[in-house]
Amino acid sequence: MQWETVIGLEVHVQLATRSKIFSGASTAFGAEPNTQACAVDLGLPGVLPVLNEQAVAMAVQFGLGIHAEIPEVSVFDRKNYFYPDLPKGYQTSQMYHPIVGPGEVEIALDDGSTKAVRVHHAHLEEDAGKSLHELFSNGRGHGMTGIDLNRAGTPLLEIVSEPDMRSAKEAAAYLKAIHSIVTYLGISDGNMAEGSMRCDVNVSVRPKGQEAFGTRAEIKNVNSFRFVERAIEYEVERQIELLEDGGTVIQETRLFDPEADETRSMRTKEQANDYRYFPCPDLLPVVLDQAYVDHLRDTLPELPAAKRARFEGELGLSAYDAGVLSASREMAEYFEEVKDVCGDAKQAANWVQGELSGALNREGLAIGDSPVSARQLGELIRRVMDDTINGKAAKQVFQALWNDQGESADEVIEAKGLKQVTDTGAIEAMIDQVIADSPAQVAQYRDAEPEKRGKMIGYFVGQVMKASRGTANPQQVNALLKEKLDALC
Amino acid sequence: MHDKTLTELAAALSAGEFSSRELTEHLLARIERHDGELNSFITVTAEQALEAADQADAARAQGEAGPLTGLPLALKDIFCTRGVKTSAGSRMLDNFVSPYDATVVEKLAAAGTVSLGKTNMDEFAMGSSNENSFYGPVKNPWDLAAVPGGSSGGSAAAVAAGLVPAAMGTDTGGSIRQPSAFCGLTGLKPTYGRVSRYGMIAYASSLDQAGPMARSAADCALLLGAIAGHDLRDSTSVARGVPDYTEELDAPLSGLKIGLPREYFGDGLSPEVEGAVREAIGVFETLGATVREVSLPHTPYAIPAYYVIAPAEASSNLSRFDGVRFGYRCEAPADLIDLYKRSRAEGFGEEVKRRILIGTHTLSEGFFDAYYKKAQQVRRLIRQDFLDAFDEVDVLMGPASPTPAFDLGANKDPVSMYLQDIYTIAVNLAGIPGISVPAGFTGGRSTGGRPTGGRPIGLQILGTHFAEARLLNVAHQFQQATDWHLRRPGIIEETA
Numbered sequence: 001m002q003w004e005t006v007i008g009l010e011v012h013v014q015l016a017t018r019s020k021i022f023s024g025a026s027t028a029f030g031a032e033p034n035t036q037a038c039a040v041d042l043g044l045p046g047v048l049p050v051l052n053e054q055a056v057a058m059a060v061q062f063g064l065g066i067h068a069e070i071p072e073v074s075v076f077d078r079k080n081y082f083y084p085d086l087p088k089g090y091q092t093s094q095m096y097h098p099i100v101g102p103g104e105v106e107i108a109l110d111d112g113s114t115k116a117v118r119v120h121h122a123h124l125e126e127d128a129g130k131s132l133h134e135l136f137s138n139g140r141g142h143g144m145t146g147i148d149l150n151r152a153g154t155p156l157l158e159i160v161s162e163p164d165m166r167s168a169k170e171a172a173a174y175l176k177a178i179h180s181i182v183t184y185l186g187i188s189d190g191n192m193a194e195g196s197m198r199c200d201v202n203v204s205v206r207p208k209g210q211e212a213f214g215t216r217a218e219i220k221n222v223n224s225f226r227f228v229e230r231a232i233e234y235e236v237e238r239q240i241e242l243l244e245d246g247g248t249v250i251q252e253t254r255l256f257d258p259e260a261d262e263t264r265s266m267r268t269k270e271q272a273n274d275y276r277y278f279p280c281p282d283l284l285p286v287v288l289d290q291a292y293v294d295h296l297r298d299t300l301p302e303l304p305a306a307k308r309a310r311f312e313g314e315l316g317l318s319a320y321d322a323g324v325l326s327a328s329r330e331m332a333e334y335f336e337e338v339k340d341v342c343g344d345a346k347q348a349a350n351w352v353q354g355e356l357s358g359a360l361n362r363e364g365l366a367i368g369d370s371p372v373s374a375r376q377l378g379e380l381i382r383r384v385m386d387d388t389i390n391g392k393a394a395k396q397v398f399q400a401l402w403n404d405q406g407e408s409a410d411e412v413i414e415a416k417g418l419k420q421v422t423d424t425g426a427i428e429a430m431i432d433q434v435i436a437d438s439p440a441q442v443a444q445y446r447d448a449e450p451e452k453r454g455k456m457i458g459y460f461v462g463q464v465m466k467a468s469r470g471t472a473n474p475q476q477v478n479a480l481l482k483e484k485l486d487a488l489c
Numbered sequence: 490m491h492d493k494t495l496t497e498l499a500a501a502l503s504a505g506e507f508s509s510r511e512l513t514e515h516l517l518a519r520i521e522r523h524d525g526e527l528n529s530f531i532t533v534t535a536e537q538a539l540e541a542a543d544q545a546d547a548a549r550a551q552g553e554a555g556p557l558t559g560l561p562l563a564l565k566d567i568f569c570t571r572g573v574k575t576s577a578g579s580r581m582l583d584n585f586v587s588p589y590d591a592t593v594v595e596k597l598a599a600a601g602t603v604s605l606g607k608t609n610m611d612e613f614a615m616g617s618s619n620e621n622s623f624y625g626p627v628k629n630p631w632d633l634a635a636v637p638g639g640s641s642g643g644s645a646a647a648v649a650a651g652l653v654p655a656a657m658g659t660d661t662g663g664s665i666r667q668p669s670a671f672c673g674l675t676g677l678k679p680t681y682g683r684v685s686r687y688g689m690i691a692y693a694s695s696l697d698q699a700g701p702m703a704r705s706a707a708d709c710a711l712l713l714g715a716i717a718g719h720d721l722r723d724s725t726s727v728a729r730g731v732p733d734y735t736e737e738l739d740a741p742l743s744g745l746k747i748g749l750p751r752e753y754f755g756d757g758l759s760p761e762v763e764g765a766v767r768e769a770i771g772v773f774e775t776l777g778a779t780v781r782e783v784s785l786p787h788t789p790y791a792i793p794a795y796y797v798i799a800p801a802e803a804s805s806n807l808s809r810f811d812g813v814r815f816g817y818r819c820e821a822p823a824d825l826i827d828l829y830k831r832s833r834a835e836g837f838g839e840e841v842k843r844r845i846l847i848g849t850h851t852l853s854e855g856f857f858d859a860y861y862k863k864a865q866q867v868r869r870l871i872r873q874d875f876l877d878a879f880d881e882v883d884v885l886m887g888p889a890s891p892t893p894a895f896d897l898g899a900n901k902d903p904v905s906m907y908l909q910d911i912y913t914i915a916v917n918l919a920g921i922p923g924i925s926v927p928a929g930f931t932g933g934r935s936t937g938g939r940p941t942g943g944r945p946i947g948l949q950i951l952g953t954h955f956a957e958a959r960l961l962n963v964a965h966q967f968q969q970a971t972d973w974h975l976r977r978p979g980i981i982e983e984t985a
Contacts, residue, residue, distance in 0.1 A: 039589055039692055045582065046569040046591060046688040048723050082829055089808020276852035278861060281694035284724050325818050353939070370985040449980070 001244070002208035005236050006216075007171045007201065009228075011178050012156045013188045014127070014196040015058045021126050021155035022049030022092065029194050033132070033148035041153045043087030048282050051076075056157040056286060057296060058187035059099045059124050062157060064297050066119055067180050068103025076283045080276045085129035085147050093158075095277040098123035099286065105161075106305045107173040112319045114305075117174050117489065118162040127154040151195075157187075163213065168232035175199060176327075179225075180304045182467035184329040197224045204236045204479050205243065214239070215249040219256050219263050221453075231241055231256035235263050294391070315345035325349060330367045334374045341378020342384060351381055356400050372401045380409035392470050393418040421472045424480070427464070430472065431480055434463045435488075446489050457481055491519055491651035492981055495560055495708040498654055502549065502559050507561030509549070511640050513603055516561050520605065520652045523980060528627050529637075529646040531566045532574050533606035541603040548601060556714055557701040558601030560582035560623040565644050566607035567614055568594050568699070577690045578610040578622040578640075581810045581817045581836035591688020593657060593699050600715040605653055609643025612838045613807065614661055614692040614851040617909040618642050618900060619668070621840045626897055629672060631944055631978040635894040638668030644702050651981040655703035655712060658691060661696045662795055663913025666925035667959060670889035670947020673927045675964060675974060676702040676707045677739040680954045681725035681920035684713075685720030691806040694725075696917040705974055706964035707924065710734035713957060728935045729955065737958045738965040743777030745963065746882040752788035753887030753912050762888045765929030765946040770886060772970050773963075783882060785874040790867045791915035792907055797851050797864035798918070803841075804848025816831070843903065872919040879953040884963055886910055889925040889947035916951060923951045924960045927973035945973075 020027055023040035038319050040047045077095040086294045102124035106259040132146035159178060163170045179197060184187040189196050204216035217239070219231050219439050234256075239249050253272075302310075311322035325335045331352075339348035356377060360370060380401065384394045397412045406412035413419055421427060435442055438460070445456050457478070464477045490512055493501065502509060517535050524530050539562070545559030547937040559842070560961035569575045569587035571594075576582040580929070593793070597604070611621040619627040619642025630650035637646040641658030645668035648656050658665040660678035669676025684699045691697060700918055701712035719728040747770065747845060752765060770780055812818040812832025822828035848927045851860035891907055900906045914924045928948035948967075952960045968974050 042814060044569075044588070045575065045577070045585065045690040045809070046587075048687050048725075050722060050724055080805050080808060082808065082811060084813050084825065087814060088804050089811060099801060129743075274804070274854045276849065276854075276857075278801060278805070278852050279858070282691075282725065323728070 003205045003236075003240050003243075004208045005232070006163045006165055006204045006206060006213055007165035007167075007232060008216075009159075009161045009165070009171060009202070010200040011159045011161075011175065012180070012198050013062075013182050013190075013199075014153040015055050015157055016088060016186065016188050017052055017054045017058065017155050017217030019052060019205065020153035020237075021055045021124065022051050023153055025153065025468045027154050027239060031150055033150060035150065035468065037129075037149035037152060040064060041087065041149055043089075049092060049280075051283060051286065052155060052321040054098065056288075058155075059122065059157050060293060060296050061067070061185050061187055061295075061300060062122060062182065063100035063103060064233065064293070064300055065185055065303050066100075066103035066105050068119060068122070070288060070293050071097065071101050071405070072288055073097060074099040074123075074286045074288075076280045076286075077277045078280045081273050083128065084145065085131045085152070087129065087149060087150070087152055091126060091128065092280055092283070093125035094123035097285070105174060105177050107170065108308075108323055109173065110169065115170070117170075117177075120160045120162050122159040123156060125156050127151050127156050159461070163204075167235070171201065171232055172229045174224075174226055175225055177304070179237045180327055180329070184301060184303050186301075186329075192224050193220070195223060199228065201228060201232060201235075203232055203239070204237055204249070205239045209210075214243075217249065217250050217251070218253045220253055222256050227256060227258055230258070230261060233265055234261060238263065243347070258421065263479075265359055281480065301329075304332075311345075315339070317345060317349050321349045321353065324353060328367070334367050334370070337374035338378040341375055342381035342385065344381070347381050347385065348378070351377060355395065359398075359402055371404060372398065374403050376408060381411060383409050387420060387422065387473070389413055389418050390420050390470070390474055392465075392474075393420065396418065396470070417469065418471055421468050424476065427468075427472055427476055427480055428484075430464050430467045431484055432478070434460055434467060435484065438463065442488060445485055453485075460485065490515055491654075491719055492977060493654065494704045495557075495654050496559055496705065497780065499697055507687050508543040509542040509603060510539060511562075512559070512562055513538050513605070514819045515574075516653055519650075520647075522557055523650055523775060524647075524652060526628065526633065527630060527646050527650055527652075528625050529609055529643040529650065529652065530563070530606045531576055531578070531609050531643065533571055534604060535606075538603050538724060539572070540606045541598070545601050545603060555601055556711060557597075559603060560601075560655075561603045561605050561880065562597070562712075563605050563608045563644060563647050563651055563653045564584055564594060564660050565641050565656065567610060567659055567690045568602070568657060570607065573607065574864070575607065575690070578612040579613070579837065579841070580623040580625060581669050582622065582690075583817065585816055587688075587885050589688065592685035592722060594688065594714050596718075596933065597657070602715075603956070604637065607795050608641070610646055611642065611664075612691065612841050613803070614640040614659055614664055614697075615803070615844055617663065617667060617760075617906050618621045618895070618897075619643065620897065621838055623838060628897070629894050629944070630980045631673060632894065634896050635944055636671065636897050637921050638671035638890070639801050640664040641668050641676075641702060645669055645674055645676070648672070648674055648702055648704065649978060651977065655708055657699060657712075657716070658702045659692075659699050660690050660913075660917065661698075661799060662917050663910040664982075665700045665702055666913050666923055666947070666949060667890045667910065669925040670927075670949070671929075671945060673945030673973070673976060673978070674704065675706050675709050675924065675926050675968075676700065677713060677924045677957065677960070678916065678922060679713060679717065679957055680727075680922045681917070682725055683922070683955065683957065684716050685718070685723040685726045687720055687722040691802075694806060695802060696795075696799060698917070706924070706961050706968055708740055709924070710738060710965070713961070714774075717957075726734060732958055734958050734961055737962045740962050741777065742963060742966050744774075745773065745778035745884070747773055747778050747780045748783035748878055748882030749780060749886045750785045750788065750878070750885055750887055751782050752785050757891050757908065758888060758912070758965065759892045761931050762890070762892060762946050766886070766888045766948050769928040769948045769967065772967060773886075776966055776970060781882065783878045783885065785878060785915065787867065787874050788915060791871055791918060794864040794867040794871065794909060795914045795918060796847065796907060798858045798868065798978060800844040800848030801851050802848070804845045804852065806887035807837075807841070807845055812836070812903070832903035851915040868918045871915050875915075875919045875921055875951070876953070883952070884956075885951040887949055889949040893931050893944040893946050912949060921951060921954055922957050922960055923949055924964050925949050926964045926967060927976070928967075928971070929973060930976070
């Protein structure tokens with residue numbers, strides 16, 4: 001039987017606010033345990049939450065970025081359950097009236113086409129703390145668990161998609177699209193390793209052509225693009241095998257184990273908590289006036305989909321180049337500056353994706369950490385385009401800039417004497433010298449079949465370039481050499 | 490000096506008749522002498538009190554005294570107080586020393602008041618008799634066989650017994666007004682949002698409100714001015730200017746329109762209470778007020794609605810008491826679930842557990858709509874009843890409780906106890922302010938050979954949202970015309 005996979009994602013994005021969603025404690029990552037948890041985060045008796053306006057603004061920006069409805073009123077609810085790293089015994093979230101209504105995210109598929117994935121809603125909530133089982137299990141204190149509440153109260157935006165994805169690749173593409181939107185907006189650092197983005201994946205399969213959804217399993221807390229793909233692939237295979245063997249999929253929550261590359265059952269629907277959601281009486285409903293939303297809309301940066309379209313349409317880049325260069329805000333900004341400085345989008349695209357990306361990949365650097373700035377690269381390209389240097393010298397200049405051997409392309413060109421020689425007289429003199437110094441090669445050239453001479457000229461070009469320390473204009477050298485050698489035949 | 494009102498004490502302090510230290514020492518001695526019997530305090534903070542009194546005296550010497558500087562008072566043990574045990578009357582928090590001050594505590598300290606300690610209360614403010622305290626019941630100074638009311642029973646008893654001239658209480662369903670009525674005090678529950686709830690251990694967040702309990706309306710006006718106002722740490726506190734509540738106290742009442750809710754004079758109201766209340770209303774008529782009957786048709790649904798909403802919120806608010814970070818933890822828990830179960834089973838008292846169970850049930854899947862949602866609809870109707878009534882009249886009047894203070898142990902059945910709050914509970918659901926003022930006494934009787942003037946009876950006056958100044962004015966004018974609020978129980982007179 002042919003099976004179709006149905007996937008929906010719940011993506012938790014940590015918002016890049018300075019302080020927590022309901023308290024003034026810092027959200028900075030990596031501090032000593034429990035040093036960034038104030039009375040409110042600890043859930044001390046008598047404390048009250050106060051909503052962080054920045055978190056609201058960021059959530060609305062996301063909503064606007066996916067062309068979602070922004071309801072005028074949203075409400076915080078309490079999700080009640082007991083867990084040691086949940087200090088109040090409830091998580092403040094939004095169940096019935098989320099801050100962001102239905103919207104849409106465009107994802108890029110491998111064949112270059114795009115697909116719209118519907119977002120059901122996005123809501124604000126607070127993160128829980130962390131249980132540190134490992135720290136206490138070996139050494140002191142047997143079977144003890146530590147609690148770090150630094151993360152408690154960190155603002156999260158949970159983005160809930162419709163079950164619109166049909167393959168692991170689409171799910172990964174969706175996650176990448178969300179990642180690129182939130183980093184473009186600057187509302188999250190998108191750092192998956194530090195947990196700034198995690199997702200729960202809902203997976204089911206159904207016979208191709210069947211309309212009704214199959215029973216789904218929810219895979220909790222998957223925290224990398226790669227794991228999302230692998231978890232889905234494993235889970236799809238598991239469900240299909242189960243069904244083909246005459247079994248049934250049960251609705252349950254599963255965990256993905258990247259070590260074993262498999263998902264395991266965590267709890268079934270029957271064991272699920274009754275969270276007893278009800279409106280949080282400590283917080284007023286959030287009422288957004290139109291002027292506030294309009295202001296956020298007006299100050300929204302250009303987002304990846306629009307950027308990709310502009311790169312392709314206005315700048316004339318290929319779909320592939322436009323996709324790569326718009327994938328992250330840093331990449332796009334870098335590219336655009338290079339383009340503006342050198343004045344040629346295609347050259348800029350070639351250099352950014354060629355020389356620069358190659359060097360970055362070799363050293364494992366992100367574009368933001370590039371030792372060569374966009375301005376430096378743009379100026380370098382300009383010097384190639386105006387024939388100040390040739391392509392070979394340009395690579396030397398790039399390397400010099402990478403190694404911090406000069407402030408600008410011009411400085412390196414000057415210091416290393418890489419300026420291209422285009423003076424015909426000077427080139428001719430070098431050619432004459434090379435011909436004079438290579439009688440054997442000249443004889444070989446003369447004796448060769450005319451159609452083979454084309455290849456043999458390479459030797460002389462190399463010698464002339466060497467004599468010019470790479471600065472001679474290669475096209476001129478080629479033309480003049482041919483002229484002079486042929487005259488000898 | 491333990492007999493005086495705050496207003497009188499302020500005048501005496503400023504006239505130099507005695508210092509704040511002398512006053513504080515005198516009251517601490519009275520607490521020492523009488524509170525073993527009354528049990529109105531959970532914690533007496535003598536050292537901090539004397540230090541604060543000295544600071545107040547020093548401020549006064551510098552000419553920097555405000556209207557409340559050096560005045561002693563007590564705080565219900567529900568207000569978090571830095572460096573002091575804050576128990577909420579529960580075993581659960583018997584070991585909890587708060588690392589921070591509630592906004593109310595901070596404001597009262599900033600005003601120069603001297604806190605003598607933390608008063609007894611029904612556990613987590615759940616109760617109407619102060620019999621639900623982990624620290625034992627409190628006795629009514631007017632009659633030691635009687636309860637002081639609840640849940641702010643310790644605050645009421647301490648003021649009535651002359652251990653302190655005023656105290657702070659909290660009111661979720663009547664917990665300021667009913668004990669004030671039972672102990673012959675003036676007690677004000679402000680409009681929801683008028684006073685910050687930050688640092689007040691939450692029972693039912695959408696209903697809780699702090700307020701003063703004192704010997705006169707004028708004293709309540711003084712205290713309300715000090716504690717009211719917007720607080721950035723409490724989103725439900727209202728950003729609205731705080732008037733000088735003492736300014737309108739003397740306004741005449743001619744033309745005041747009083748409404749008597751028909752539903753507040755029905756079955757279950759003790760004839761003695763009704764008699765006293767009707768007599769008090771007669772006094773207002775002589776002061777130029779007009780009286781008419783009004784109806785609050787949804788009154789019968791107030792108690793059921795309250796006992797859905799308040800326990801629902803409580804069940805969630807009390808989830809943080811889990812034995813993990815602070816508070817009571819059971820001995821040698823076998824595992825996490827055992828830690829939760831036994832810490833909470835052993836740390837909470839019966840009534841608290843009952844309300845957590847009710848609240849958990851009403852919020853459960855399949856019951857939420859039938860209980861919680863329906864109760865919220867009823868709540869809106871109750872609020873509308875009041876708003877409609879206030880279209881026609883300026884204030885509403887009626888009894889603060891259906892009976893005077895009852896005997897300790899007399900109300901064993903939870904539902905009969907819940908019915909105690911029949912006249913006060915709707916006020917919290919509507920969020921409006923209410924004040925209870927002394928308006929009479931039951932016929933004389935004696936307890937333990939000690940003559941008493943009977944048990945106090947309270948008149949309740951209600952106003953629309955933020956009408957505190959009006960309520961205080963009406964109460965003050967009544968107190969200018971009557972002397973019920975000037976009567977003191979024997980425990981004061983004996984040693985005066």
